[in-house]
Structure formats: structure tokens, C-alpha cells
Amino acid sequence: MHEHHDHEHDHTHDEIKEAVEHLKSSGVRITPQRHAVLEYLIEAEIHPTADDIYKALEGKFPNMSVATVYNNLRVFKDIGLVKELTYGDASSRFDYNTTKHYHVICESCGKIVDFHYPSLDEVEALAETVTGFEVSHHRMEIYGTCPDCKEKH
Amino acid sequence: MHEHHDHEHDHTHDEIKEAVEHLKSSGVRITPQRHAVLEYLIEAEIHPTADDIYKALEGKFPNMSVATVYNNLRVFKDIGLVKELTYGDASSRFDYNTTKHYHVICESCGKIVDFHYPSLDEVEALAETVTGFEVSHHRMEIYGTCPDCKEKH
DNA sequence: TTATTACATTGTAATCTTTATAATTAGTTT
DNA sequence: AAACTAATTATAAAGATTACAATGTAATAA
Numbered sequence: 138m139h140e141h142h143d144h145e146h147d148h149t150h151d152e153i154k155e156a157v158e159h160l161k162s163s164g165v166r167i168t169p170q171r172h173a174v175l176e177y178l179i180e181a182e183i184h185p186t187a188d189d190i191y192k193a194l195e196g197k198f199p200n201m202s203v204a205t206v207y208n209n210l211r212v213f214k215d216i217g218l219v220k221e222l223t224y225g226d227a228s229s230r231f232d233y234n235t236t237k238h239y240h241v242i243c244e245s246c247g248k249i250v251d252f253h254y255p256s257l258d259e260v261e262a263l264a265e266t267v268t269g270f271e272v273s274h275h276r277m278e279i280y281g282t283c284p285d286c287k288e289k290h
Numbered sequence: 291m292h293e294h295h296d297h298e299h300d301h302t303h304d305e306i307k308e309a310v311e312h313l314k315s316s317g318v319r320i321t322p323q324r325h326a327v328l329e330y331l332i333e334a335e336i337h338p339t340a341d342d343i344y345k346a347l348e349g350k351f352p353n354m355s356v357a358t359v360y361n362n363l364r365v366f367k368d369i370g371l372v373k374e375l376t377y378g379d380a381s382s383r384f385d386y387n388t389t390k391h392y393h394v395i396c397e398s399c400g401k402i403v404d405f406h407y408p409s410l411d412e413v414e415a416l417a418e419t420v421t422g423f424e425v426s427h428h429r430m431e432i433y434g435t436c437p438d439c440k441e442k443h
Numbered sequence: 444t445t446a447t448t449a450c451a452t453t454g455t456a457a458t459c460t461t462t463a464t465a466a467t468t469a470g471t472t473t
Numbered sequence: 474a475a476a477c478t479a480a481t482t483a484t485a486a487a488g489a490t491t492a493c494a495a496t497g498t499a500a501t502a503a
Contacts, residue, residue, distance in 0.1 A: 166499070168451065187489080202453045207490065209451090223376055228489060239413075241421045250421050257430075260392075260407055264432045268394045268403050272434035277410070279417045281425035319470065321480060340460080355482045360461065362480090381460060 149180050152235070156218055163216040170194075170201055174209045178219060178233045184240075184249045186228040222249075222278075243283035252279065302333050305388070309371055316369045323347075323354055327362045331372060331386045337393075337402045339381040375402075375431075396436035405432065 156175055160167055173194050183189070191206045210231055213219040222230045222240070230249065232240075238251045261272045309328055313320055326347050336342070344359045363384055366372040375383045375393065383402065385393075391404045414425045 166450065168498085170452075200453070202455090203489095204454080204491080205452055239417075241417050241423050241425070243423070244426065250423070252417050252421055254413055254416060257410070257413075260410075260430070261432060263407060264392075264394050264405050265434070268405055269437040270394050270396065270403070270432070270434040271440055272394070272432055273397065274434075275430065275432045277413070277428060277430040279414060279423070279425055279428045281418070281423040281427075284422040287424055319479065321469080323481075353482070355484090356460095357462080357483080358481055 152179050152233075156233075159216065159218055165212055165216065170198055170205050171209050171212075173197060174206060175213065175218075178213075178231060184222065184230040184232050186230055188228060190231070239277050239279065241279045241281065243286055244280050245282050245286035248283050248285075250283070305332050305386075309386075312369065312371055318365055318369065323351055323358050324362050324365075326350060327359060328366065328371075331366070331384060337375060337383040337385050339383055341381060343384075392430050392432065394432045394434065396439055397433050398435050398439035401436050401438075403436070 153176055156179065157167060157172070160171075160175075165171075174190055177190055177193055178185070181189075181193075185193070187203065187206050187210060190210075191201070191203050194201060194206075210219065210221070213231075214221055218234060220232045220234055222232055224230070224242075227247075236253075237256055238253050241250045241252045242248070243250075257275060257277065261275055264270060265272045306329055309332065310320060310325070313324075313328075318324075327343055330343055330346055331338070334342075334346075338346070340356065340359050340363060343363075344354070344356050347354060347359075363372065363374070366384075367374055371387060373385045373387055375385055377383070377395075380400075389406070390409055391406050394403045394405045395401070396403075410428060410430065414428055417423060418425045
């Protein structure tokens, strides 16, 4: 268990370094707050909302403003480091962009699970020819009930 | 042109009748406002926001409240007559549920174009086995630049 | 090193969308 | 028509996000 945890930690450590390089090469200044938001996004198991991030970091940065969280999330989004996931009424969730993956979302408890699937190039290609659009990307999510909620039924 | 227009009109007229039947059989009362919202949804070429609908109908119903629009959209959604499409910061858009289709969205002007494609059952099935979720549905959208915006580039 | 400049952060107010609530009105049923 | 139920209205409230002005901090040039 201990080894596993260390391994995990090393993994995210590398990802953070990589992300910081990405910021640097994009000419984005690396501030303590910015670094903390990024670190939280990478280490978090959940797909946090802006408020989740704000709450998680207010211990370390008692004076940090929500605006800072939003500003930095926008910066990260602009350079393609994170993705914003939007769902109707509730707040947006932010997802650190590692490998390509889709999401399966529990309609009962809101849990979001990653799910790998070869990208839907075919659909994009067809859309391009049929609509005349120049396609840049797509969004796909699957909704259902997670195992935990199924049990509680 | 005239004939074509008439034909279109007949078509939506049938759809409205059908939708009204659906409401009746669901035990939903048909009020003038409700009917107007439904009619607008079916006839509108665009995928309107709640505010679009409100603005479009305030001539006919000077005293109608935004709440009425939202209330009725919720009713329509609950009985499966319309779908809500949510995009990040902006307001939700509402789509009258005819046949199954996906959307292609212009990132430059926001235009939404319908696009038919066989439903992605395969992806749902894989997700089910891999995640243990009981899948109910999915959401898929394609983003890009529409022909008009490409020209203006 | 210091001055200058550019960018980030903070705190707060404002905006925007959506929902909640209570009072009124309209439709249904008996 | 009376009683009951549901829908509408008007308004207030909530919640998420952004705008803005002031302040702070890092990078660059002198």
C-alpha cells in the first residue's frame, strides 16, 4: 500500500513538472496560487468545481480570491491544459487533460468516472462532409447509475 | 415556394397536434402560454434559449412571466418532449425532440445544426462493461466552424 | 540596483441565469 | 355554479461567473 502510494505520488509529480513546463513555454507566469490550483487539479481524484478548488486551497492561501481560481482556470483552459465540463444548472467541473478519455456520469450521485475509448474520428468526418463545417473537436459523455447507487437502489 | 411553405406549415401543424396529444395523455393542462411555447419550439429553426422564447412571445402575451417559460420547459422536459442543451457560461438551449440526432455547433457564431448518425450503442455497451454503470443515455456534440464563418474567416 | 513596465491577485460589486415563493387567476370536476 | 386543483404572475433570492479598480509582485531595462 505504501509503495503504491509513493508510486502514485511520483506519477503526479512528473505530471506537475510537465504542466509547469507547458505553462512556461506558453509564457504564463507561475505564481504560488497558480501552482497550487494546477497541483490540486492534477492530484485530485475528483473532477472539481471552481469552488471545490477554492475551498481546498483556502487553508494554504487564506487570502486567495475566487476570482483567482476562475482566472487561472481560464488561463489553463486557453493553453489546453484543462477542460471545462459543463452540466446544466450546476457549476462547471474542471478536468486536467492527460490522455484522451470520455466520462461516465452517475445521474444519482454525480460521480464522474473516466472511460477510455478510441476517439470518434468517423463521426467527426461524417459531420464535416454532411454539414460543411470545419470540425475541431467533439464532446461525448455517458450517463447512468454507478454500482454504488445501483446497490442502494 | 408558396407550396413549399405550405407544406412546411402542414408539417409543423401535425407535429404540434402530436405534441398536444402527448401533453394530454400525460395529464398536462394545455394553457395558451403553454401552447405558444410549444408551438414556438416546434416552428423555430433555431434552438432557442428560455429568453429567446420569452422575447418571441411577449408580443402575444405581454404579461407572461419568464418563470412561466421555465416552468413549461421543465414540464416538457419531464415528459420527454424537449431536450435541454447546456453549454458552459451561456444559457441552456432547448430542442424539440423529433428524431434522434446530434448537433454540430459553430464555435464562432454559435449556430447549431442537426446531424444524423446512428446512435453510439457500441460506446454505451463498452462503458457499461468497463465501469459497471447501468447506462441510460449519452450526449455527443461536434464543434467546429460553420461554412459562413469560414468564409468571413 | 533601481526604475519601469507588465502581469496577477484581491475584494467587491455587478451581471446573468435560474429557481423559490406567495398571491392571483384560470381550468376541471362535481 | 362551487370547490378544487393547477398554472401564471411578479418579485425576491440564490448561485455561478465576470468586471473592475486598487494593490501587489515578478520581469526587464536603464
